[in-house]
Amino acid sequence: MKTYALIIMKPDALEAELVEPIIQRFIEKGFLIEMIGFKSADEKSILTHYAHVVEKLGESFKKMAIAAFVGKPMVPIILSQDGENAIANSRELTGATDPTKAVPGTIRGDLGTDSFENADREGRCCYNLIHCSDSMESLLIEMKLWFGPKTYEIFAPMISSKI
Template sequence: MKSYCLIIMKPDALERELVEKIIQRFKNNGFTIEMLGYKTVTEKLILKHYAHVVKKLGKSFEKAAIKSFVGKGMLPIILSQKGNDAIANARLLIGATDPSTASGGTIRGDYGSDSIEMANQEDRCCNNLIHASDAQESFLEELSLWFSPEAYEILMTD
C-alpha cells in the first residue's frame, strides 16, 4: 500500500533554484513523484488555499498572501510513499514552518533564509520554500485546488 501527500514549491524555492535539490531530498527519503504541475497564482486560488489561515489570522494575512504569491509561479507536486505515513513523513522532512527554528537536516533548516518575525515586520508571508498538506482532508481539498479533477481519479485507480 502507498499513501500520498501534496507539496507545493513556493516562489522563493523557484527563484532560488532549489527545486531539484528539494525534489532529490524527497526521492532520497523514499518518495515518488506521481504528478507535477505549475500554476501562476491568482488571488482567488491563494485565498481559497489559505482560507483557514485568513480565518484564523485575519485581513493582515490575507493582504500578505496576496502580496507574496499573486502573479508568481508555484509547483504543486503529488508524492507517494510506501505505507500510510506520506503526509507525516513529508512534514518531518520539510521541518518547522519558521525556517529560523527548523532543525538542521530538514529542507527548511538547510535551505531556509527567512523568519516569521522578519516576514511579519515586512507585512509579507514567510519565505519558507515549500507547503505540505497537514492531513488527508487538506490533501484532498488542496488536490482539487491545484490539479484538475482527473488527478483524483488517476490517483485512486493507481
C-alpha cells in the same frame, strides 16, 4: 501499502533555484513523484488555499498572501511513499514552518533563510520554500485546487481508501 502527500514549491523556492535539490531530498527519503504541475497562482486559488489561515489571522494575512503569491509561479507535486505515513514523513522532512525553528537536516532548516520575525517586521509572508498538506483531507482539497478535477478523479479514490 502506498500513501500520498502533496507539496507545493513556493515562489521563493523557484527564485532560489531550489526545486531540484528539494525534490532530490524527497526521492532520497523514498518518495516517488506521481504528478508534477506548474501554475501561476491566481487570487481565487490563493484565498481558497489559505482560507483557514485568513480566517485565523484576518485581513492583514489575506493582503500579504495576495502580495506574496498572486501572479507568481508555484509547483504542486503529488508524492507517494510505501507505508502509512507519507504526509507525516513529508512534513518531518520539510521542517518547522518558521525556518529558524526548523532543525538541521530538514529542508527549511538547511535551505531556509527567512524567519517569522523578519516577515512580521516587514509586513509580509515568511519565505519558507514549500507547503505540505497536513492531513489526507487537506491533501484531497489541495489536490483538486492545484491540479483540477481530472487529476482529483484519478487520485481521490486511491487516497480516500487510506482514510
